[in-house]
Amino acid sequence: MRSSAEAIHEETVEPHPHGTPGEVFSAFLKLGLTSFGGPIAHLGYFRDELVVRRKWIDEAGYADLVALCQFLPGPASSQVGFALGLLRGGPLGALAAWTAFTLPSAILLVIFAMAATAFDGPIGAGLLHGLKVVAVAIVAQAVWGMAKSLTPDRERAGIALVAVLIVVFAAGAAGQIAAISLGALAGLALCRNGPVTGTTHLSFRVSRTVGTGCLAAFFLLLVGLPIVAAAVDSQGLALFDSFYRSGSLVFGGGHVVLPLLQAEVVSSGWVTNDAFLAGYGAAQAVPGPLFTFAAYLGAVMGPAPNGILGAAICLAAIFVPGFLLLLGALPFWNGFRKQPMAQASMRGANAAVVGILGAALYNPVWTSAIVGAHDFALALTDFLLLVVWKAPPWMVVLGMGLGAVGLAAI
Template identity: 50%
Template sequence: MYKYINIFLVSLKLGLLSFGGPTAHLGYFYDEYVKKRKWLNEKEYSDLVALCQFLPGPASSQVGIGIGTIRGGLFGGILSFVGFTLPSVIILMLFSMIFTNSETSFTWMQGLKLVSVAIVAQAIIGMGKKLTTTKTTISLALFVLILSLLIDSLYIQVIALTMTGIYGLIFLRQTSSQSAKIKNELVKLPKKIGFISISLFFLLLMLLPMISSATNNIWLKMFDSFYRSGSLVFGGGHVVLPLLENEFVPQGLISSDHFITGYAAAQAVPGPLFTFASYIGTSIAGIGGGILATIAIFLPAFLLLFGILPFWDNIKSNIYAEGFLKGISAGVVGILIAAFYNPIWTSSINSELDFVLAASLFILLIYFKFPSWAIVLIGVVLGILFY
């Protein structure tokens, strides 16, 4: 029982402190789960990140679910998700009910944006040292970085990671001196769960649109819209914005102004950006709508991850899969650097003061070894004082 309580409390702490979006979350996870608690090692973490980057859905939430599942099985994965997601769900549902029309200024949130700069920089350095150790892997990371920043496409990151994975499949499977040594019991999920999860994912994806179009039930239509959005998003929470806007704004279910206000709030609060769905659902149908939207948009992430994890040890121990994952892992570093520039750097560093404060937070985090929660608190104070 203590193990499950610990999983929940650690993920709840991360859910309260993880500002800055999906890329920053990976930095918080790396610091907490790998460096501090050693729940999994560098290789296991990088492989899990690579898998979740490749799957559709909220990558950082899937990484959190995966870590919880590795630590405590199916129930551990659910507890990890609830702890990480609950704070932002509650905040955004309350925001939808109370503060949508408020004139309150949130300029102090700039301090939290600067925190995300420091956290992501730390993640890039830490993961880069482990995943890009040769000229080849550095080149693969640079290749993904270039494509991610120069080509404007929702699917460019998936395409780029596929290309680096194929390169690794062909050229990198013999270059590693160690094959992936994973404990057989690392992922405590039976293969039966995997088959059921994958089957249910595709079944819902095909049946929900037909069922919702045959009825005028707003709850079914909402569930279908959020489920499809969660199933088709590659590249993290920011990509879900145009999908959700197309589902709800033209139909008049939520105004454009309320939509943008909610999205700004979702970026300002800790936790996954996908909880923007909680705001929309609450705006449309109250608390019940917020709960339904949250379940629907995250359900595909659960089904896909639980569908793959039971076979993960077998996949990783395969020499071809090892090369494939090595190529993707290098590409993930490129994605981290690209996301560090846009949107994190471009939306956070707008003046010399921004750069000075972000650099100070980075120094405190890297060299003075301040914990992440302390950096967040300092960021809040700096935001209040200077903005």
């Protein structure tokens, strides 16, 4: 049994963060302006900028965070970013990370909702396709780098291969969760001889009391909001309830939330199906998390509140549940990952994450972007620029975007 002193020490909040909220905001604003390609690509951008370049966290700790966020409902890449901001700059750092990563795409989509003509025609289609090609290179770079460090032996390479097979034959969030779960179990049997790495401490400054409170708040809102919304005649509350439930029930990232949102806003008559599909197309062409599609929907709502207020309500509602679950899990996650058996399990889970990323590199990233030899050549060029010449990802994104527009205009 732990002593009371040990329990108090475990929940002690460190008084001085390792960085500042301003530093976190600056780093994530850069990512929010340049991270194209969806949640899998975002994890690649995060790894390159925050693990490799800035060294805010080591490779194993980053993979642990990715594995945790794959288990939880919500936008995985935004949850990873939120946790990294919390790790680097405390609660204000977490808020700064979410704000900086989310607002660029949210603002662009609200502008699109008001203009309703963005990304039409061949130039828009060319830009969108060029950004998808960049995403292939970004994800390939992430798989390459993570595989070298997280699957260095036959056992873990085998776990990664099995994870690929699982997610190929069991597509969707269920396959991802099954792959990570089986990877963790395989790690207990096959990865117990690795060194015990107890020196890395991910200090998230979240006590167990706060974590338990966040979990309670998540379930209270999930159950209570529909009851209150049915009893109170408030369109704003109905909006918050609909988008909170959509964010609570999604495993596997932003694309999975689309059918839920369509059922909520199109079936109810709040948004036309044409407007919904137009917004979805625009969401593919902006950086940042796909969950910011909620801001577009809030802006084009038929009944008030809509516009900027509707966008703010829907944007907050869809992100809140995932962050509550993350804050609830983090205090217990740090202690769990330091146990020798837990570390063996995490070695297997991390190898499975590599397999999942490898499968995602093919579908949907490769299959949606590489439609001919020219696309393959461009993606290979981008990959070499990133891996061999160490070009900044934002520069590769900008160059490919401008090149795609130029080709479309010819």
